[in-house]
Amino acid sequence: MKNLLFLLYSLVSVILLIGLIYSFYIYATVKPPVEEIDKARISIAAAKAKLAGKYAGEPLKEAEVFFDQAMEEWKLQNDLFFIFRNYNRTSELALNAYDRATTSIRLADKSRNKIKDSAAIRLENLRQKINYFEKYYKNIVLHTSTVKLFSSGTTSFTEAQINYKAHDYMGALKNILKAEEAITKAEKQAHLKLAEFYRSYPLWEKNVRLAYQLSKNGQTVFLIDKLDASLIILKSGKEYKTFPVEFGNNWMNDKKVSGDNATPEGVYKVQDKKNIARTKYYKALLLDYPNMEDKKRYNQMVQSGKISKNTGIGGLIEIHGEGGKGIHWTEGCIAVDNEDMDVVFSQSVVNTPVIIVGARQTLEEYLN
Numbered sequence: 001m002k003n004l005l006f007l008l009y010s011l012v013s014v015i016l017l018i019g020l021i022y023s024f025y026i027y028a029t030v031k032p033p034v035e036e037i038d039k040a041r042i043s044i045a046a047a048k049a050k051l052a053g054k055y056a057g058e059p060l061k062e063a064e065v066f067f068d069q070a071m072e073e074w075k076l077q078n079d080l081f082f083i084f085r086n087y088n089r090t091s092e093l094a095l096n097a098y099d100r101a102t103t104s105i106r107l108a109d110k111s112r113n114k115i116k117d118s119a120a121i122r123l124e125n126l127r128q129k130i131n132y133f134e135k136y137y138k139n140i141v142l143h144t145s146t147v148k149l150f151s152s153g154t155t156s157f158t159e160a161q162i163n164y165k166a167h168d169y170m171g172a173l174k175n176i177l178k179a180e181e182a183i184t185k186a187e188k189q190a191h192l193k194l195a196e197f198y199r200s201y202p203l204w205e206k207n208v209r210l211a212y213q214l215s216k217n218g219q220t221v222f223l224i225d226k227l228d229a230s231l232i233i234l235k236s237g238k239e240y241k242t243f244p245v246e247f248g249n250n251w252m253n254d255k256k257v258s259g260d261n262a263t264p265e266g267v268y269k270v271q272d273k274k275n276i277a278r279t280k281y282y283k284a285l286l287l288d289y290p291n292m293e294d295k296k297r298y299n300q301m302v303q304s305g306k307i308s309k310n311t312g313i314g315g316l317i318e319i320h321g322e323g324g325k326g327i328h329w330t331e332g333c334i335a336v337d338n339e340d341m342d343v344v345f346s347q348s349v350v351n352t353p354v355i356i357v358g359a360r361q362t363l364e365e366y367l368n
Contacts, residue, residue: 036094043101056107063100137190153182204357227359258314282321
């Protein structure tokens with residue numbers, strides 16, 4: 001009986017010893033996957049720092065899901081008695097999170113560089129479009145809606161530049177899209193306006209030829225180009241002097257009635273020369289507007305009911321001084337800087353031909 005008890009005691013002791021050894025082994029070898037969790041956490045933080053959420057959102061979302069699952073699994077294992085813990089699943093999930101996070105970093109870098117390059121090209125194209133618009137359209141009389149569109153486009157362009165310099169290429173791209181849309185619309189509207197202006201080009205071309213022919217025949221001729229805002233003195237068929245000029249703020253239209261602030265187009269002549277004592281505009285050359293063609297057109301418009309018979313045809317169109325303001329400001333006259341006006345005045349006599357055209361160049365030549 002004693003032997004049996006001793007044997008049983010020995011067996012229990014052995015079992016307890018084995019259990020103790022196993023428990024120590026488990027405690028010593030089964031460690032929480034701290035390193036894997038840290039790698040996953042750091043890689044996700046790095047992905048967010050590189051804005052992977054913007055440029056590679058899907059793999060980053062997957063990484064965050066794996067990481068959350070790893071943390072839940074870790075907590076679940078920690079709640080178990082230590083000899084029953086198994087962190088293999090936790091490690092696997094953490095490694096998956098790390099893998100997807102590093103993938104998102106790689107894809108974000110690739111996507112960001114692609115968007116960066118695209119944004120740089122499109123910004124340059126926009127800069128050229130804006131310069132083109134300002135060169136060919138900004139100085140013509142545009143509708144308020146066109147001006148607002150262009151202004152909106154240039155504002156979005158500026159914001160896109162700010163985004164780009166701040167390395168926010170996605171934000172830059174959004175503003176580039178806005179700028180492209182607004183500026184393209186503005187350019188189309190401006191081009192339609194210019195094309196409408198050019199409908200009278202055949203007559204302008206005829207009058208330009210007349211100006212050079214009269215000059216070749218020995219007369220001094222003043223040729224005025226409204227689109228170019230210039231007065232050219234022609235002598236012997238050649239350009240003798242060219243001066244910048246300013247018109248009425250409705251200069252793109254041909255003058256039809258009093259008060260329309262339009263500068264007339266056609267073949268005129270100097271009717272009177274006014275010195276300083278006779279004009280408030282330094283010196284002035286009174287033109288014979290309205291001429292016979294102007295009166296004929298005016299009467300036709302009255303008879304057709306396009307204008308009221310009480311609306312006057314206007315007059316007192318002059319080439320005068322006090323120009324050089326840099327804007328179109330007159331009520332239809334042609335304003336010249338005083339120093340230039342001295343030359344113009346000295347080169348004129350009563351009956352000097354003054355030929356006013358919308359443009360000398362064709363529309364294609366102007367835009368190229």
